[in-house]
Amino acid sequence: MTHGKMTKGEHEGIARWERRWLSVSGLMSLFFVLLIAYSLATEGAHIAQRSGRTTPDQLTSNPLFAEPGVRTMAPNQYQVTVVAQAFAFAPAEIRLPVGAEVDFFLTSRDVIHGFQIQDTNVNVEVLPSEISYLRYTFDKAGEFRLTCNEYCGISHQNMLGKIIIVPASEFARATTSSADNLGEQIFNTNCAACHQASGEGVAGAFPPVRGHVNELFTAQGGREYLPALLLNGLQGPIEIAGNTYNGIMPAWRQLSDEQIAAVLNYSLTAWDAPSEFQPYEASEILGARNQTLNANDVYTLRQALNLGGQ
Numbered sequence: 001m002t003h004g005k006m007t008k009g010e011h012e013g014i015a016r017w018e019r020r021w022l023s024v025s026g027l028m029s030l031f032f033v034l035l036i037a038y039s040l041a042t043e044g045a046h047i048a049q050r051s052g053r054t055t056p057d058q059l060t061s062n063p064l065f066a067e068p069g070v071r072t073m074a075p076n077q078y079q080v081t082v083v084a085q086a087f088a089f090a091p092a093e094i095r096l097p098v099g100a101e102v103d104f105f106l107t108s109r110d111v112i113h114g115f116q117i118q119d120t121n122v123n124v125e126v127l128p129s130e131i132s133y134l135r136y137t138f139d140k141a142g143e144f145r146l147t148c149n150e151y152c153g154i155s156h157q158n159m160l161g162k163i164i165i166v167p168a169s170e171f172a173r174a175t176t177s178s179a180d181n182l183g184e185q186i187f188n189t190n191c192a193a194c195h196q197a198s199g200e201g202v203a204g205a206f207p208p209v210r211g212h213v214n215e216l217f218t219a220q221g222g223r224e225y226l227p228a229l230l231l232n233g234l235q236g237p238i239e240i241a242g243n244t245y246n247g248i249m250p251a252w253r254q255l256s257d258e259q260i261a262a263v264l265n266y267s268l269t270a271w272d273a274p275s276e277f278q279p280y281e282a283s284e285i286l287g288a289r290n291q292t293l294n295a296n297d298v299y300t301l302r303q304a305l306n307l308g309g310q
Ligand code: CUA
Pocket: 085, 086, 087, 112, 113, 114, 148, 149, 150, 151, 152, 153, 156, 157, 159
């Protein structure tokens, strides 16, 4: 190499190397883009999308976020909405069945948070005023930790949640037994007209359910009495808290075993649950359904309960 001006040959040599390096970096960029395309196409990778806007003060009136949580859209298809805020996710625990295809809608009430589900490729930035959307299918059962991975303040490290994926059968069972809504729905549709939505009944006309049902349940034989009452009705004068009732409780055989169990569980826990309460199962109702009684037999059963002076 000589000092001073470059010769034409030296200049061309350098230019050649520049072109080589440019092509290498160009090929690397192409390679990375192809990798991303490949993972999107075959590995189920997801890119979160923006699906709309909502400002934090609109959250309570936004149908998606007013009551964040799990909604069933179709068999095995769920919509999960989550509101992130310093320093928690609402809801903090999400339960879904294996195979659930989930549309996540996420937003933040305050600052930027992260939404990362351990052992999955779900990792979304959650921004105030923006709704992030992403679809994910949970293929295996287990408990997945949910973390915020954007520093959001002094207690950022405590911003945790979990997603619990259970076998489909277990999920169905959990939904039925925790289906307060089913029991409440049945109660409001069928029972509230007489016993009132408050369960307090109408003095002298319709007996109270609230409180009284717990009294019946805890009496000896009460657990067996209640399904018999709902399935067969009741006829005969009764006295509750100083009021006399002489109406007719109709039989509710048209309700399914699940529905009867749910409405009993609701009535027993909506206001004050008996201590050590074991919810009714549908199978228990089936057993009672097989014994055919009439409304007068149920009255006799009721009198055999030791209801303390009634
Ligand atoms: Cu929320 Cu860190």
